Amino acid sequence: MEGNTMNPIKSSWWEVLITKNPMMAEVTRFRKRFFSIRGSSVAINGGIGIVLVLYALFAMVCVYYRGDIDPIILIVLFVGMMLFVIPLLLHASISGERERRSWDMLLVAPITHGQIIAGKFMGAFAGLAMGLGLFIIPVIIDALFYPDTRFLPMVLALLTVLAQGASLIAMTLLISSRVKRPLVALAVSIGVVVIYFIFVPGLVSTVTSFTGSFVTGIVSPFEVLRRLSSSGNGMRDAYGNQSVIQSLDLFALTTGHFLYQIIITITLLVWATKTLVFADHEVKFIPKKKRHA
Numbered sequence: 001m002e003g004n005t006m007n008p009i010k011s012s013w014w015e016v017l018i019t020k021n022p023m024m025a026e027v028t029r030f031r032k033r034f035f036s037i038r039g040s041s042v043a044i045n046g047g048i049g050i051v052l053v054l055y056a057l058f059a060m061v062c063v064y065y066r067g068d069i070d071p072i073i074l075i076v077l078f079v080g081m082m083l084f085v086i087p088l089l090l091h092a093s094i095s096g097e098r099e100r101r102s103w104d105m106l107l108v109a110p111i112t113h114g115q116i117i118a119g120k121f122m123g124a125f126a127g128l129a130m131g132l133g134l135f136i137i138p139v140i141i142d143a144l145f146y147p148d149t150r151f152l153p154m155v156l157a158l159l160t161v162l163a164q165g166a167s168l169i170a171m172t173l174l175i176s177s178r179v180k181r182p183l184v185a186l187a188v189s190i191g192v193v194v195i196y197f198i199f200v201p202g203l204v205s206t207v208t209s210f211t212g213s214f215v216t217g218i219v220s221p222f223e224v225l226r227r228l229s230s231s232g233n234g235m236r237d238a239y240g241n242q243s244v245i246q247s248l249d250l251f252a253l254t255t256g257h258f259l260y261q262i263i264i265t266i267t268l269l270v271w272a273t274k275t276l277v278f279a280d281h282e283v284k285f286i287p288k289k290k291r292h293a
Contacts, residue, residue, distance in 0.1 A: 022111055023119020030123035055134065062138035067145030072229040074139045075157045078132070079221055082165055083197060086128070087189035090172040092182035093120050094276075099182060113276045117269055120173055128165045132158070153228040156254045160228075163261035164221040168193075170268035177272045197222075218256045227253060 018024065062074065097103040106116065136158070143149045171192060176185045201220040227250055 017118040026119040026123030059138040071143040091186035094176040174272040
């Protein structure tokens with residue numbers, strides 16, 4: 001049974017889901033769990049240690065080879081890691097609550113299903129923003145020395161990363177809400193990532209002779225980042241002047257990808273809200289169609 005906020009004054013959706021949502025405590029909880037050594041489990045501390053070592057190595061490479069690497073290529077590396085780190089961190093966000101038996105307490109609390117999903121999402125998105133903020137520091141150092149740095153494509157690349165990260169968070173939350181076991185949620189999430197980001201772009205690329213790279217770019221963030229990385233040459237004419245037409249085409253591609261990811265994010269979050277207790281009712285992740293006699 002879904003909780004009730006018991007507020008006689010009708011509040012806006014923004015107040016219900018964000019400003020007056022008790023589940024916004026998930027932002028602090030997520031930060032303490034994954035960005036703080038104190039109070040974390042041994043497994044989480046070990047994971048944090050590995051991430052810190054990799055981050056230190058990455059920062060040293062960026063500083064040592066500053067000016068030699070296209071900053072957007074470094075952002076591509078972050079996207080590649082993000083595709084697997086987000087499912088690893090979030091696969092137990094809801095299914096883990098069920099396994100720990102804290103889910104029943106959450107369901108009877110005076111909060112709605114929408115507030116639960118919004119809190120989980122905002123906590124994870126805040127963690128994504130913090131991680132990207134730390135990651136971008138050595139990238140900026142490299143960009144300051146790179147001879148052909150274009151800061152507008154870099155801004156568009158960061159927006160692409162945030163939009164893709166938001167939809168990936170929503171996808172992981174949906175899967176975690178539809179299963180009972182965290183390991184099942186992790187396996188399904190990784191499987192979806194592999195299919196969507198490897199097989200689907202390959203399938204879509206077969207029709208690029210008819211659509212160009214626009215459709216591929218809407219589906220795959222790597223195509224958008226590739227175009228942004230090559231914009232130094234692709235956006236200039238034979239005389240070295242900026243090509244307005246090609247600049248608008250690149251902006252349209254980035255905007256299309258951004259809007260597509262926002263629509264996907266909202267759709268997945270609404271789906272997760274509507275089906276939040278399916279796993280509690282023993283409803284299968286993909287229900288079978290009824291056969292008519």
